[in-house]
Amino acid sequence: MISVSPADGTKKAAFTSPVTVTVTDGTLASVEVTGNDGSTLEGTLDAAKTTWTSTTHPYSGTKYTVTARAAGADVAQTTTFVTKAPGETFVGYFTPEANSTSGVGMPVSIDFTHAVSDRAAVEKAITVTAEPAVEIVGHWFSDTRLDFRPETYWAAGTTVTLSLRLKDVEGTDGVYGTQSKDVTFHIGREQISTVDLSAKRMVVRRDGATLATYPVSGGSAEHTTWSGIMVISERFEETRMESSTVGLGDEYDISDVPHAQRLTTSGTFIHGNYWASTSVFGSQNTSHGCVGLHDAKGANDSSVPGYKFYAASMLGDVVVVKNSGERTVDPANGLNGWNLSWADWKAGSAL
Known part of the structure; x- marks a missing residue:
């Protein structure tokens, strides 16, 4: 006699334990477990060949058919069961987008x-691989954010694959993941721009060679610019900037800031500036914390630095700010985990 667990006809079977098939008289010749989603469950026989156990758990919300045959039997026995749906679920929203091309500083950010309480289970269900291969490690910035990066910037031309195997992973008590998918994105050319706010200039280097040098204006003594390594996380040909959104009252409200590229979540941008005198750039730091380049109102004058730098940039490009008079930006403030040493980065992994 062959018995199957979950039993034949079960409507709300658990998906948190394996499927077992046992024969009480003789040995098992074959076992197949297939889901209505086309998946199959692999398994192993014990030494006596009397018990088969699936090596993974069944998926939630899936109907399974178990076909088992005992040695010497002419007919296989077939049973079915349906696993219950998870009660509460979670997903991970990831950056960058699938099939996109990013600069060498772009981490994989999820x-x-x-909130995730079992960080190890969730991190174990996510892998990030690269071609050419490089060690990639996860770092938890909070119970809702997990980033992945290599020790140094990605090599230009790298292909990165994010594999999410979160379906039915219990992130916290009674809350399960739903995603099982692979996402690929690409790394473009290497562009690293260094802003020296003592010299009030920015040097843009691409693939190791100097592409351009621009005069800039950074944060004033009262509103210093964060220092450290920052990654472009958003780009706007034109955007509105209001001081009230960054805790500075009604000091400014500019509806059409040209060529704005976000460097921190808290509101640091590198952007074009048409309202300051051209003489400011390269000579004075006058902003409320952003890095400004001379630009033209309307964002369509291709001869000005703001336009040129924007046109040469992409998401994931690196902007390094030094000599700003301010401490290093918090690594969690934007996609700026490069400010952590490799040892400190790895210490933030749950694995």
Whole structure:
């Protein structure tokens, strides 16, 4: 006699334990477990060949058919069961987008829709691989954010694959992941721009060679610019900037800031500036914390530095700010985990 667990006809079977098939008289010749989603469950026989156990758990919300045959039997025995749906679920929203091309500083950043208490289980279910191969490690910035990066910037031309195997992973008590997918994105050319706010200039280097040098204006003594390594996380040909959104009252409200590229979540941008005198750039730091380049109103004058730098940039490009008179930016403030040493980065992994 062959018995199957979950039993034949079960409507709300658990998906948190393996499927087992046992024969009480003789040995098992074959076992197949297939889901209505086309998946199959692999398994192993014990030494006596009387018990088969699936090596992974069944998926939630899936109907399974178990076909088992005992040695010497002419007919296989077939049973079915349906696993219950998870109650509460979570997903991870990831950056960068699938099939996109980014600069060499772009980490893989995942924001979860529910706080994760079992960080090890969730991190184990996510892998990031690169071609050419390089060691990539995860770092938890909070119970809802997990980033991945290599020790140094990605090599230009790298292909990166994010594999999410979160389906039915219990992130916290009774809350399960739903995603099982692979996402690929690409790394373009290497562009690293260094802003020296003592010299008030920015040197843009691409693939190791100097592409351009621009006069800039950074944060004033009262509103210093964060120092450290920052990564472009958003780009706007034109955007509105209001001082009230960054805790500075009604000091400014500019509806059409040209060529704005975000460097921190807290509101640091490198952007074009048409309202300051041209003489400011390269000679004075006058901003409220952003890095400004001379630009033209309307964002369509291709001869000005703001336009040129924007046109030469992409998401994931690196901007390094030094001599700003301010401390290093918090690594969690934007996609700026490069400010952590490799040892400190790895210490933030749950694995």
